[in-house]
Amino acid sequence: MEYFLQIAVDTIVLASLYTLIGTGFSLRYSIVKYLDIGFAVYMTLGAYAYFVFSKYVGLYAFLYSILFSAVVAYICERFYFAKLEDRKSSSMIMMIASLGFMTLVQAVIAMIFTSNVQGLRTDISVYNVFGIAITDVKVISILCAFIFVVLLNLILKRTKFGSHIRAINDNKSLAETTGIPVKKISLIIASISAGVATLAGILYGMDTSVDPLMGMSLLLSGVTASIIIDIQDAKKVYIGAIILAIIQNTVVWFLGGEWKDAIVFLLLIVILLLRPEGLLGKKLIRTV
C-alpha cells in the first residue's frame, strides 16, 4: 500500500512537470503553428543558469534564471525566428532552423559545463508523510503546475490579452487585419513559454540531475502530453500530462525504466493514427 502511494505521488510530480512543459509548448504552438523543437533549449539553459546563479544569489536564482531564459527567448524570437516567419517560410524551414538552434545551444552548454551529469543541489529536505518520502522540490513542482494552470485559465478566458491569444490561434491573418498586435503578442508568448520551460527544467534538475541533453527527452514527453489531448488548447494539456505520467510509471513498474522513452512514442504514434486532432480536440476538416 505504501509502495502504491509512493508511486502515486511520484506520478503526480511527473504529471506536474509535463504539465508545465506541455502547456508552455502548446501556448507557443498556438501562436507560431510549427513544432518548435528549439523549445527544448530553454529547459537546459534554465537549469544551467540556475546552476550558475545559485552560487551567487541563493534563492533568488529561481527568478534570475527564469528572467534570463525569457530574455534569451525574446532576443532569438525578435532577431531570428520572427524574421524567418515574416518571409512566409514553410514549417519545414522553421523546424530545421529550430533544430539548428537546439544543437547550437546544447553544444555550447556542453563546451562550457562539460557533458557530464551534474547535481543542482545537495541540501534536499525529505518529509515523511504516512511512510511516503516527499521532498520539498516535489511539493513545489506540484504547486507550480497547479498555480500555472489556474492562472493560465483565468488569463485565457477573462482578459483581453487572453482573447487576443485565442484569436491568433483560430486565425492568424484575420487577427492581424482586425488590429491585434500579433507580433508583440508572439514575442510575449515566446518569453512566457521559455520562462515556464525554465521553471520545469530547474525543478527537474533539482529532483534528479542536469546534463546538456536533458531538454530533448523532457520536451518530447511534454509535446506528447499536449498532442494526445489537443495541441491547440493549452488549457487542457494537464489532462494529457496526467494520462502520460500514469502510463509511463505503470510501464516502468512492470517492464523497467529503460522502456520509458519508447513507450511515450508508441503512445504518441497510436494517438496520432487514431485521433490526429487529440483525444479532446475538434475534428479536423480536410481543406485544400
Added chain:
Amino acid sequence: MDYIIHILIIISIFVPLALSLDLLVGRTGILSITHAGMYGLGAYTTAILTKTYGVSFLTSVAVGILVTVCASYMLSKVLSRLKGDYYTLGSFGANIILFSLFMNLTPLTGGPMGIFNIPQAVIFGIPVTSTLAFLLVSLVFMCLVIIFMQMITTSRFGLIIQAIRDDTLATEVFGYNVKDFKTVAFVISASIASIAGSLYSTYISFIDPSSFTLNESIFMLTMIIIGGFASKRGAIFGAVFVILLPELLRFVGLPDSIAAQLRVAIYGAILMYLMYKKPTGVFGNYTP
C-alpha cells in the same frame, strides 16, 4: 596514409547515406529523422549474423536488407498517415524506439556494451583484410549507389515522387496513390542505409547504440541540408564537408571534448544561417 584511407572509407559510407536520405527528404519532400535507426538495423543484423552465427558477409547484408525492408515498410505504413510536422515527430519517435531496442535487447545486441570483434568481411571467398581492400569495396558500393540514384531520379518513379513533393493534391487527382509512392521511396532509402550500416559494422568491427541515436539522424540530415536538397552533387558535397570539418578542427589543436562539441555547434550555426540566407543549401534545387 592509413589516416587518409580511413577518412575515405568513412566518406564512401556516408555519401550513400546522404544520397538515400535525400531521396526521401529532398525528392519526396518528407522530413524524416529516422535514418540512423535504419542504418543501425543493417549494422546490427550484420554484426549479429557474422559474429554469433558465422554467416558470410554478403548473406548478412542480404538479410539486413530484408529486415530493413520489413521494418521500414511497416513503419512507413504507419507514418505516411501522418501529415507534415507530425510525420517528422513520428519519425523522431521511431528513431527513439529503435534506439531503445538496440539498447535494451541485451541478449541480442549486447545492450549499452555493444558488439565487439565483428569478423572481417569475406566477399566471394576473398577475405577483405587490408583497409585498402575495404576502401575498394566501399568505393564500389558508393559508385553503385550514385549510379542507382541517377537512374531512379530520372525514371518515371523519380518524377512522380518529385510531383508529390511539389503538389501532393494534384498528383493525387491524377490518380497516383501518394501513400504507396511515399512508402516505396521510404523503403528504398532505408535499404541503402542498411547496406551502409553493414559496411560500417564490419569496418569498425565494434558497434554500440550510441552510433544510432537521434543526434546521428540529425547529423545525416545536416549533410543534405548543407549540400542542398534534391541534388546529388549537394548530398556528396554535404557528406564530405561534414566529415572533413572535425578532422580540420583536430589540426587546430583543441582538446578532444571541446572539439567534439565545437563541431556540433558549427553544424547548428550553419543550419540557422542557411535557413536564413539560402534555404536551398549550397547546390540545392528545391526550397523546402
